[in-house]
Amino acid sequence: MIENDPFRCFVPYPEAPVKHASSGPLAGLTLAVKDLFDVKGYPTGAGSPTVLALSGIKTKTAPIVKAFLEGGARFVGKTHTDELAFSLNGKNAHFGSPVNPAAPNRITGGSSSGSMAAVAGRLADIGLGSDTGGSVRAPASYGGLFGIRPTHGRLPLKRAWPLAESLDTAGFFARDGEVFARAANAVLGKDRLSLPETPRLLLADDLFAQAVPEAERVLRNVVQRIVPILGQPETVRAVSDMDALYWAFRWIQGREAWASDGAMIERYAPPLGPGVAERFAFGKAVSDAEVARGDSVRKAFRAKLARLLGKDGVLMLPTVPDVAPLVSAGEPELEDFRNRALRLLCLAGLSGFPQISIPVAHRDDAPLGLSVIGPKGSDKSLVAFAVRFERAARIRLA
Known part of the structure; x- marks a missing residue:
């Protein structure tokens, strides 16, 4: 167990023995x-x-x-x-x-x-x-x-x-x-669909535009660095109506979050923290019509993304709009950034497709990830590609 926790990562529970295999693919980790x-x-x-x-x-x-x-x-x-x-x-x-x-x-x-x-x-x-x-x-x-x-x-x-x-x-x-x-x-088990070693690369122009200009520039430069090794991506438009996707996600998440925790919240009235209380109140108020509209948007987007990716496509996009907000940021600023980030993050949630954030960039001395989304069930081959992507970016940067 960890005795020194300078980053306050761990819940300070009393230690209990947890058995693990003495050998295996993760031995030593x-x-x-x-x-x-x-x-x-x-x-x-x-x-x-x-x-x-x-x-x-x-x-x-x-x-x-x-x-x-x-x-x-x-x-x-x-x-x-x-x-x-x-x-x-x-x-x-x-x-x-x-x-x-x-x-x-x-x-x-x-x-x-x-x-x-x-x-x-x-x-x-x-x-x-x-x-x-x-x-x-x-x-x-x-x-x-x-x-x-x-x-x-x-x-x-x-x-x-x-x-x-x-x-x-x-x-x-x-x-x-x-x-x-x-x-x-x-x-992860066996992939239902395996990407080719060099998949068809798709750069989501509309999603890169969701990033702040400085972050967009940094991430587009990363994509250019990997071109000699992984190939030139095709520029595509991935989303028809970003607001519709955002609200579909909010409605579905809100309704289901209230279904998960609402009974506990109403019975015990726990003092919920800033932002959390407001999100549960939003979830409680989501209407059946909003959920139905959200489900319709989700199904249409899932089908569109499946067509775009096919069996060999990988979509590249910013993970989030920028580097992490400052610790000193107030709740309104954090909530604004969260809502902007959800416009990028909701795509994998609504589609159910795998997404990996790859550590390939920095801005203002802080990390900035670039993401890849692959077809449904391609997780292990998408991991292999993400590792190749990061190595290619690092080689070119060096």
């Missing part, structure tokens, strides 16, 4: 687990004092955690999460906020804040998180890490605290491509 997933011998708090009080000590371990342990990874602790996983900022009004090791004056992002900080701070090799609206991908960009949101349903979520059932996924972080690929090979 350490694992940090977001405090949404059950680990035998520990409570599960979900970033909420009320959930923690109700939890009790778990007697079984979540299947996805077991998959890492059976692969040989050694558990080193449970990590902080934003309250009920309903935030992108990495701030928790009750338990405090982890420090971003890659940019201490900037937020970690959330809700997988502690897992990101543990990996970026070299306190763990692999960080298990969850991603509903960007909770692995945004922190990965902010911390200079690889981070994957797999195909929806690819990794099990049994014995994990839910947020929005049709959008929730498990995901994970790693600092370098070799460990990222080892983790993917250990837990």
Whole structure:
């Protein structure tokens, strides 16, 4: 277990023994687990004092955690999460906020804040998180890490605290491509669709335009650096109506979040933190008509993206609009950035397709990720491509 935690990554639970395989593809690597997933011998708090009080000590371990342990990874602790996983900022009004090791004056992002900080701070090799609206991908960009949101349903979520059932996924972080690929090979299983070694590259012009101009310039330069090795991308328009996608995601997420946590909130009236309270109130008020409209938009976008990618396409886009906001930013500024980020992050959630944030750039001395989205079920081959992409960018940069 970790005795020194300078980045405030870990929930200070009393230590309990957690068995792992003595050999396997992940032998010699350490694992940090977001405090949404059950680990035998520990409570599960979900970033909420009320959930923690109700939890009790778990007697079984979540299947996805077991998959890492059976692969040989050694558990080193449970990590902080934003309250009920309903935030992108990495701030928790009750338990405090982890420090971003890659940019201490900037937020970690959330809700997988502690897992990101543990990996970026070299306190763990692999960080298990969850991603509903960007909770692995945004922190990965902010911390200079690889981070994957797999195909929806690819990794099990049994014995994990839910947020929005049709959008929730498990995901994970790693600092370098070799460990990222080892983790993917250990837990992702067999691809339903394998990308070719050199997939058809698509640059989403409209999505790059969602980034701030300075970030867009930096990321477009990264794409140009990899062209001699990976080929010239085709420029495409990925989205017909960004506002429609944004609201479809908000309505679906809001309704499902209230379905997950609303009964607990109404029964115990927990003091919810800034932003979290407002998002649950929004979710409670979502109408049946809005959910139906959101589902219709989701189905149409999923079909459009499937046609665009085919069986061999990879879509490139900014993970988020810019580097992480400053820790000193106020709630209105953070909420504005969150809403802008959701316009990029909602695409994988609505489609259910896999997305990986790749650590390829910096701006203002802070990390900035570029993402790739692949066809449904192409996760392992998308990981292999993401690792090649990062190496190509690094070679050209050197």
